[in-house]
Amino acid sequence: ALIVAGSLILGGGIAAAEGSLPTSGSAGGTSMSPSYLTDDAGRSLILRGFNTASSAKSAPDGMPKFTEDDLEREHADMGTNFVRFLISWRSVEPEPGQYDQEYLDRVEDRVSWYAERGYKVMLDMHQDVYSGAITPEGNSGNGAGNIGNGAPAWATYMDGLPVSPQDRWELYYIQPGVMRAFDNFWNTTGQHPELVEHYANAWQAVAERFAGNDTVVAYDLMNEPWGGSLQGPAFEGGPLAALYQRTTNAIREVDQDSWVCVAPQAVGVNQGVPSGLTKINDPRAGEQRIAYCPHLYPLPLDLGDGYSGLSRTLTDATIDTWRDSVEHIAGNVLGGVPAILGEFGLDTTLPGATDYIDRVYTTARELGAGVSYWSSDPGPWGPYLPDGTQTLLVDTLNKPYPRAVAGTPTEWSSTVDRLQLTFTPNPAVTAPTEIYLPESGFPGGVDVAGADIVNWNPQSRLLTVETADDAGPVTVTVTPAG
Numbered sequence: 001a002l003i004v005a006g007s008l009i010l011g012g013g014i015a016a017a018e019g020s021l022p023t024s025g026s027a028g029g030t031s032m033s034p035s036y037l038t039d040d041a042g043r044s045l046i047l048r049g050f051n052t053a054s055s056a057k058s059a060p061d062g063m064p065k066f067t068e069d070d071l072e073r074e075h076a077d078m079g080t081n082f083v084r085f086l087i088s089w090r091s092v093e094p095e096p097g098q099y100d101q102e103y104l105d106r107v108e109d110r111v112s113w114y115a116e117r118g119y120k121v122m123l124d125m126h127q128d129v130y131s132g133a134i135t136p137e138g139n140s141g142n143g144a145g146n147i148g149n150g151a152p153a154w155a156t157y158m159d160g161l162p163v164s165p166q167d168r169w170e171l172y173y174i175q176p177g178v179m180r181a182f183d184n185f186w187n188t189t190g191q192h193p194e195l196v197e198h199y200a201n202a203w204q205a206v207a208e209r210f211a212g213n214d215t216v217v218a219y220d221l222m223n224e225p226w227g228g229s230l231q232g233p234a235f236e237g238g239p240l241a242a243l244y245q246r247t248t249n250a251i252r253e254v255d256q257d258s259w260v261c262v263a264p265q266a267v268g269v270n271q272g273v274p275s276g277l278t279k280i281n282d283p284r285a286g287e288q289r290i291a292y293c294p295h296l297y298p299l300p301l302d303l304g305d306g307y308s309g310l311s312r313t314l315t316d317a318t319i320d321t322w323r324d325s326v327e328h329i330a331g332n333v334l335g336g337v338p339a340i341l342g343e344f345g346l347d348t349t350l351p352g353a354t355d356y357i358d359r360v361y362t363t364a365r366e367l368g369a370g371v372s373y374w375s376s377d378p379g380p381w382g383p384y385l386p387d388g389t390q391t392l393l394v395d396t397l398n399k400p401y402p403r404a405v406a407g408t409p410t411e412w413s414s415t416v417d418r419l420q421l422t423f424t425p426n427p428a429v430t431a432p433t434e435i436y437l438p439e440s441g442f443p444g445g446v447d448v449a450g451a452d453i454v455n456w457n458p459q460s461r462l463l464t465v466e467t468a469d470d471a472g473p474v475t476v477t478v479t480p481a482g
């Protein structure tokens, strides 16, 4: 089943995505007690940032149109601490078995921009519609494209099947040539067992470069997977899980510490349909460092009414079922792993946009999930228009949040001028808890109840606090100085 913009199109030869929306309550999941990625000091990370950037999809050099000054502005305006940074298989492995170290140098340069500002980076092996090589006009070079992107041309086997022009980019997914390219990649055809091997080895080459880099905290193995002729649990629990396991094993040969993030299939699950993803085992010693990275794009939002009226009601229902599925997959299926909302976003000019964004961040906060908003690219979806004008997103996102917690957070909430955090300190963590405070709510000094101030830096907007080790759950309340 192909779901696009308010309509459901049943594509021929495709098993409809299985699984029905849970009618009420949890989708069989148990409300998970959130777990978190941690930094080298052992602090629980609460990650807030952007996808950067869609412009990388068609760039010959694989880099986003995003400068260090752009990052400086984002950091100053919103205090973000995370990025889902788009990389591509075509750029990593331009020819079979040849890994482009100059491309990885360019990625490492960008990672250093984030490192200098205290960010964590998740590398996203991005694809949409398999590859730019699915159409001659869409392919600006070895799979760089703005219709499709991701796979290199040499890994794109359409077997001569057609790909005709489509009004909407999403519809290219069910074009015969694209379906075949995916079926060959997943080896559903039995003709190309080598492609998933190349994919896993390309990830190993990336992990080899960043294994010792503390800023790169996670690898998002595949963006919005599409199973071609295979859909739903048969795909997610079959070739998708197999690719994730093979790639995790390959990464762990060179990198024991980064989190491996696995995403469900996009169609259906982005819209709240329960995922059929199955367990991925982490061969590392100690705690499993697998994370779950779903996306959220409620279909009703595309009705054009934005987050208002019936569209809002249906969107809320979607968020509820989506949350149940996240709790079930992250909490039960994958074994109590952290979640990162890898993508969500909307046209900020739509009615109710601020309320929708707030609703999603509240859901993420309750799930203990990180968030990377789609996306930092200039335009009405993002924080800035092409002329640099701020959209409502900047003020909506620029709120206090705990960035790194010296223990396990149990709940937190904030308004522009108040933050409250309850957590159970971890005596093994000696680093202080770090909190971001926007200038709009904290123009001067700060008052802290429930903890001792270690430092307050009005330039970086970072407050650090510490609590007595032997305390049980502590509640820290931060307000502007009286």
Ligand SMILES: CN(C)c1ccc(C(=O)NC[C@H]2N[C@H](CO)[C@@H](O)[C@@H]2O)cc1
Pocket: 002, 003, 004, 128, 170, 171, 173, 223, 224, 226, 266, 267, 270, 297, 343
């Ligand atoms: C038919 N298929 C497989 C399909 C259709 C639509 C999307 C989508 O809108 N995804 C949401 C956003 N995510 C990408 C980047 O990852 C953006 O281009 C989309 O707006 C995905 C898959």
